[in-house]
Amino acid sequence: MxxxxxxxxxxxxxxxxxxxxxxxxxxxxxxxxxxxxxxxxxxxxxxxxxxxxxxxxxxxxxxxxxxxxxxxxxxxxxxxxxxxxxxxxxxxxxxxDEDFHARFDAVEKEYRYRVLHAKQKDIFRRRHTFFYPYPLQIEEMKKAVRFIVGTHDFSSFCAAGTDVKDMVRTVYKAEILEIEDEIHFIFRGDGFLYNMVRIMVGTLLEVGKGVKSAEAIPEIIGARKRAAAGKTAPGHGLYLWEVVYNE
Structure with missing residues (x-):
């Protein structure tokens, strides 16, 4: 075999x-x-x-x-x-090699989330971006996303229904890019919890709307409670971008 x-x-x-x-x-x-x-x-x-x-x-x-x-x-x-x-x-x-394992040998994953930040929907992107027509303070979101980088207990960014006990993960990269009329959220880490990326995006969008402050992110992480974070962004804007293995 x-x-x-x-x-x-x-x-x-x-x-x-x-x-x-x-x-x-x-x-x-x-x-x-x-x-x-x-x-x-x-x-x-x-x-x-x-x-x-x-x-x-x-x-x-x-x-x-x-x-x-x-x-x-x-x-x-x-x-x-x-x-x-x-x-x-x-x-x-x-x-x-016969002992290679796609799940257990993965050392990093990168996810990206696409938000269509425009006044009107684009029917050709409706299934691949999250349409978000509301005003956003992009610079505040960029300040907030920096607090996500590092090793933390991400319980606040984990949806209910998981049987995972260890909520500690390391995020190596977290950034926001503006690409024409889209906002791209990029997260790279050693692993991600159930709905973690989508909850982080939803929380950062609330920062952009002024519902939460950028400085609140460390408090949200420290709370270790799902209720402390924002809403879960819908799935259709999310992409598994890359899985990294040691050579």
Missing amino acids: HRVKAIVSYDGTDFSGWQKQPGKRTVQDEVEKALTKVHKGGPSSVTASGRTDSSVHALAQVFHFDTGLTIPEEKWPKALNSHLPEDVQITAAAYV
Whole structure:
């Protein structure tokens, strides 16, 4: 058997997230069905770097699978894409050591969130950006986002329903970019809690509206209570941008 590491992009709009769920369309299910066809009916399973929720997109989700086939690694994307729907695409694949694990070996992840900050909706971006027409104090948001960098207990930025006990994470990078009529939130860290990025974005938008101050972010982190932070931004503006592994 050989282990393959693959990178997949997907438009999450019409999916109920990455992970398989009975009676729902998921990215994992589509990928595994494609693998089963390539293996001519043999059962196939994949392990991803982590889950993405309903409507969340991915530029570079990583997963691994085991195979007895000897397809050249550069031909795996074509072999799988021929059986995948148009909103899922394998962009790369490579043979790796048999002990490689897409989830446990990941050392960093980067997420990006796109906000359309305009007076009118754009129907062509409605499923890929969060439309936010309200006035925002961008410089205050940029001050606030700096407080997120570092190692903290991020309980205030974790949604209910998780079974994770350790809420400490390290955020290496947190910044806000203005790109034409969009605001991009960028977060890179060693891992993220359930809905953590979306709650951080929602909180920073409240800073931009003047509902919260930039200086309140350390207090929100210190509170370790979900109620201290802002609303959860919707999933369709979020992208899993990159997953990093040690060489």
